[in-house]
Amino acid sequence: MNAKHKLLSRIIRVNQAGELGAQKIYSAQKKVFEFLGKHDDVKEISRMAEEEQEHLDYFNDEIKKRNVRPTILGPIWEVGATAIGLSTAIMGPKAAYTCTEAVEEVIVEHYQDQIDLLEGIDPLLQSKIKKFQADEEAHKQTAIEHGSQQVPSKTRDDDDGPITDCTRRQACVLSLWTYMAMSSGCCISLCAVCAKRSQTRDPGDAGFPESES
Numbered sequence: 054m055n056a057k058h059k060l061l062s063r064i065i066r067v068n069q070a071g072e073l074g075a076q077k078i079y080s081a082q083k084k085v086f087e088f089l090g091k092h093d094d095v096k097e098i099s100r101m102a103e104e105e106q107e108h109l110d111y112f113n114d115e116i117k118k119r120n121v122r123p124t125i126l127g128p129i130w131e132v133g134a135t136a137i138g139l140s141t142a143i144m145g146p147k148a149a150y151t152c153t154e155a156v157e158e159v160i161v162e163h164y165q166d167q168i169d170l171l172e173g174i175d176p177l178l179q180s181k182i183k184k185f186q187a188d189e190e191a192h193k194q195t196a197i198e199h200g201s202q203q204v205p206s207k208t209r210d211d212d213d214g215p216i217t218d219c220t221r222r223q224a225c226v227l228s229l230w231t232y233m234a235m236s237s238g239c240c241i242s243l244c245a246v247c248a249k250r251s252q253t254r255d256p257g258d259a260g261f262p263e264s265e266s
């Protein structure tokens with residue numbers, strides 16, 4: 054396996070895991086909002102979930118076509134992503150949209166790193182990731198339009214003690230930490246760092262990182 058193939062495999066593996074996670078988050082949030090009768094939120098989340106499914110289908114196909122081994126942590130990741138979706142939706146629609154904003158912000162940056170790395174290496178994959186990045190940016194804007202930034206940092210007006218109910222911060226921290234920690238056995242930032250490091254090496258360099266992701 055040469056360096057280019059390893060780089061592409063790593064990108065596809067982590068993206069497939071990330072898109073699977075996004076789909077699970079939205080799916081769990083949708084179920085909660087269906088249960089609560091929040092039809093407008095169900096509609097918005099369903100629309101975004103359809104685009105996530107398109108992204109996931111693409112990377113699932115690429116995994117097969119390029120003979121890439123999916124992450125071995127997939128089942129754990131699915132459970133974690135579902136937990137993020139359920140917990141943030143239970144906090145309310147705005148907390149759920151805070152989760153969306155936080156996760157999409159990470160994904161947009163992550164995809165930008167890959168777009169830069171893929172320049173001159175795989176134009177087709179690069180153009181797909183550019184399209185998906187635009188979708189993710191639109192999801193982030195949808196979240197903001199639906200109040201992701203309106204979640205109060207404190208829900209107690211009379212707060213004068215050490216305990217504050219920081220719903221927005223909780224949603225962000227919960228979403229990001231879980232997302233970053235569980236994605237594909239190689240967190241998103243690590244993927245970008247590893248990939249960047251590999252790009253600086255000669256493609257034939259035997260010292261190319263050998264980690265799974």
Ligand SMILES: [Fe+2]
Pocket residue numbers: 072075104105108185189
């Ligand atoms: Fe996506």
Ligand SMILES: [Fe+2]
Pocket residue numbers: 075101105157188189192
């Ligand atoms: Fe998205």
